[in-house]
Amino acid sequence: MADRMPMVIGVGLTPFASNREDCNVRDLAVEAVLDCVRDAGIENLDAVQHGLTSYESDHFNRQMTLGAILHDTLGLNPTPNVRVEGGGATGALALRTAWAYVKSGLCDSILVYGCETNGKSIASQTANQLFALSADVDWEMMVGGTYTAFYAAMMRVHMEQYGTKREQFAHVAVRNRRNAAANPFAQRPMDISIDDVLNSRPIAEPYTLLDCSLLSDGAAALLLATEEWAKQHSSRFAERPPVAFTATGCGTDTMRLGDRYPHLTNFAGKRAAAQQAYRSAGITNPLEQIDVAELYDSYSGVEIQAVEDLGFVPEGQGGPAVADGMFDHDGALPVNTSGGLLGRGAPVGATGIAQAIEVVQQLWGEVTPERQVHHARRGLTDTHAGIGTICVVNIFERQD
Amino acid sequence: MSESRVTSLVERKNIESKWVVEGDPWEAFRQIEVITLELTQSYRHSLGKYSRFFLELENGRFLGTSCPTCHKVFAPPRPLCPDCLSITAWQELPGTGTVQTFSIMHFPSLVNDDVRRLETPVTLAYVLLDGGSTLFPHVLKAAPESIHIGMRVRVAYAAAPVQHPIHLMYFVPLEE
Numbered sequence: 001m002a003d004r005m006p007m008v009i010g011v012g013l014t015p016f017a018s019n020r021e022d023c024n025v026r027d028l029a030v031e032a033v034l035d036c037v038r039d040a041g042i043e044n045l046d047a048v049q050h051g052l053t054s055y056e057s058d059h060f061n062r063q064m065t066l067g068a069i070l071h072d073t074l075g076l077n078p079t080p081n082v083r084v085e086g087g088g089a090t091g092a093l094a095l096r097t098a099w100a101y102v103k104s105g106l107c108d109s110i111l112v113y114g115c116e117t118n119g120k121s122i123a124s125q126t127a128n129q130l131f132a133l134s135a136d137v138d139w140e141m142m143v144g145g146t147y148t149a150f151y152a153a154m155m156r157v158h159m160e161q162y163g164t165k166r167e168q169f170a171h172v173a174v175r176n177r178r179n180a181a182a183n184p185f186a187q188r189p190m191d192i193s194i195d196d197v198l199n200s201r202p203i204a205e206p207y208t209l210l211d212c213s214l215l216s217d218g219a220a221a222l223l224l225a226t227e228e229w230a231k232q233h234s235s236r237f238a239e240r241p242p243v244a245f246t247a248t249g250c251g252t253d254t255m256r257l258g259d260r261y262p263h264l265t266n267f268a269g270k271r272a273a274a275q276q277a278y279r280s281a282g283i284t285n286p287l288e289q290i291d292v293a294e295l296y297d298s299y300s301g302v303e304i305q306a307v308e309d310l311g312f313v314p315e316g317q318g319g320p321a322v323a324d325g326m327f328d329h330d331g332a333l334p335v336n337t338s339g340g341l342l343g344r345g346a347p348v349g350a351t352g353i354a355q356a357i358e359v360v361q362q363l364w365g366e367v368t369p370e371r372q373v374h375h376a377r378r379g380l381t382d383t384h385a386g387i388g389t390i391c392v393v394n395i396f397e398r399q400d
Numbered sequence: 401m402s403e404s405r406v407t408s409l410v411e412r413k414n415i416e417s418k419w420v421v422e423g424d425p426w427e428a429f430r431q432i433e434v435i436t437l438e439l440t441q442s443y444r445h446s447l448g449k450y451s452r453f454f455l456e457l458e459n460g461r462f463l464g465t466s467c468p469t470c471h472k473v474f475a476p477p478r479p480l481c482p483d484c485l486s487i488t489a490w491q492e493l494p495g496t497g498t499v500q501t502f503s504i505m506h507f508p509s510l511v512n513d514d515v516r517r518l519e520t521p522v523t524l525a526y527v528l529l530d531g532g533s534t535l536f537p538h539v540l541k542a543a544p545e546s547i548h549i550g551m552r553v554r555v556a557y558a559a560a561p562v563q564h565p566i567h568l569m570y571f572v573p574l575e576e
C-alpha cells in the first residue's frame with residue numbers, strides 16, 4: 001500500500017467477564033497478546049518495533065506505570081513503549097496513536113495492547129469513588145452525580161425535543177444482548193424483551209438496569225504494521241484479505257453537560273470525529289458506504305444519539321430508525337454484532353481495541369457464522385469518553 | 401479453609417477456565433489466592449481559584465464569574481473564559497433559575513457524608529440560573545413527580561454542617 005498505510009496483521013482477545021479471578025491485569029494482557037501473536041502468524045515479538053499500552057485507570061488496576069510492567073512482562077524491552085489514556089475512548093485513542101506512529105515512519109510495526117480490571121474485584125463503594133474521579137470532582141460528583149444520570153439527563157432532552165421513546169432505546173438493549181449470544185467471548189448474552197428493559201429497576205431515570213452496559217475484566221491486542229513489514233514477518237498476512245486501518249478522527253466536548261447548553265441532545269465531539277474520519281476516507285454517504293460498525297453503547301440511548309452524530313440518519317431520527325431495525329443484523333447497517341458494551345462487556349482499556357477487532361474480523365470473514373455480515377468491505381468503530389467528552393472514530397477497509 | 405497466617409486472606413481455590421475446551425495451556429496456574437488489598441487515600445485538597453464560590457456559599461451568596469470581553473456568565477464559575485481566554489470577574493447571581501434537564505437517581509454516588517444523608521431517590525437537576533449562560537448541576541429537593549423541564553427553582557442554603565462545601569447549597573422549588 002502506498003503512504004505507509006497501517007495494516008492489521010493480527011488480533012487477540014480474552015473473554016470478557018464480570019470477574020476474571022483466574023487472572024490479574026497482567027495475566028489478562030498476556031492472554032490477549034499470545035492470542036494476537038498466534039493470529040498474526042509471527043513467531044514471537046522480536047520483530048515488533050514498538051509497544052503501546054492502553055489502560056484507563058491506575059486505581060482500578062491497582063498499579064501505576066502499568067505500561068512499563070506489561071511491556072516488561074511481555075519481554076518487549078528495550079523496544080520503545082508509550083501509554084495512551086483517554087477515558088472510555090482509551091482503546092480507540094491508542095489505535096489512533098498507533099496509526100500515526102506507523103504512518104509517520106516512527107516505526108514499521110506496533111503492538112497495541114489494552115486491559116482493565118473493572119469487574120467485581122472492586123468493591124462497589126470503592127468503584128463509586130473511583131468513578132467519581134472521572135467526572136468533574138468538586139462540581140458534578142461531590143453532589144452525588146453519576147455517569148448514568150449525566151447520560152440520562154441528555155436522553156431526557158432528546159426525548160422532549162425529538163419525541164424519542166423509551167421503547168426505542170430499549171430496542172438497543174434487547175438487540176445487542178441478543179447479538180452477544182453469537183459471540184462466545186461475550187460477558188452477558190441475554191434473550192430479553194422490550195418490556196423486560198422497561199420493567200427492570202430504575203437506575204437514573206429514564207435509564208433502567210438493562211439500559212446500562214457492563215463492568216468487565218478483560219484484555220485485547222492488535223498488531224499494526226506496514227505491508228512491507230507484514231510480508232517479511234507474518235506467515236498469515238497473505239492468507240487472508242488485507243485490511244487497512246485507513247482513517248481516524250477525533251473530536252472533543254466540554255467535561256460537564258451543563259456547559260454545552262443549549263445543545264444537550266447530541267455529541268458534538270462525535271460529529272467532529274466522524275467528519276474528520278469520513279473526509280480522510282473519502283466517505284460522503286456513511287450509511288451506504290459503511291458495511292458494519294461497532295458503536296459505543298455505554299447506555300442504550302447512546303446508540304440512538306450515535307447513529308445521528310455519525311451521520312447514518314438525521315438528528316432526531318435515531319429513535320425510529322433503531323426501532324425499525326435499521327441497525328439490526330439484517331438491517332441496512334448492522335451494528336454491535338459483538339454484543340457491544342451492553343452484551344460483550346467493557347474493560348475500559350480494551351474496549352476500543354475489542355471494537356476494532358470485531359470490525360476487522362468481520363472484514364476478514366472470521367467471526368462466528370451467526371453474526372457474520374456478508375460482503376463487508378468497510379467498517380467503523382465509535383468510541384468515547386465521559387459523555388462524549390473525547391470521541392474517536394476509526395475506519396478499517398479491505399484492500400483487495 | 402485451612403488455617404493461614406495471611407490475615408487479609410479472602411479465599412484459596414482452583415479455578416477451571418470455562419472458555420478452555422481442551423488442553424489448558426495454563427493448567428499449572430489454576431490455583432488462585434484472593435486477598436483484600438487496602439489502599440486508603442486522603443488529600444489536602446485546595447479548591448484553588450474556585451474557592452471564593454464556596455466561601456460565599458457559606459455567607460448565603462451565590463457567585464458566578466463573567467467574562468469582561470464576551471460577557472458570558474459561568475455558573476459553575478470558571479476563572480478563565482474558555483471562549484476568549486480572558487480572566488473572568490466574580491459576579492453575584494440572584495440564585496433563581498429554571499430546570500433545563502434532570503435525572504432521578506436511585507443510586508447516587510455515595511462519595512461523602514452529605515450524599516449519604518440524602519433521601520433517595522435523589523434528583524440531579526441542571527439549572528440555568530437567571531443571569532447565567534451555563535447550567536449548574538446540583539441536587540433538587542422536591543417531590544420527584546413534580547419535577548419537569550421548565551420548572552422554576554432557587555438556591556437554598558444548608559443550615560447544618562456539611563463535609564464538602566458544595567453541599568452548602570441545593571435547589572428547591574421556587575414559590576412565586
Ligand SMILES: [Zn+2]
Pocket residue numbers: 467468469470471472481482483484485486
Ligand atoms: Zn470570553
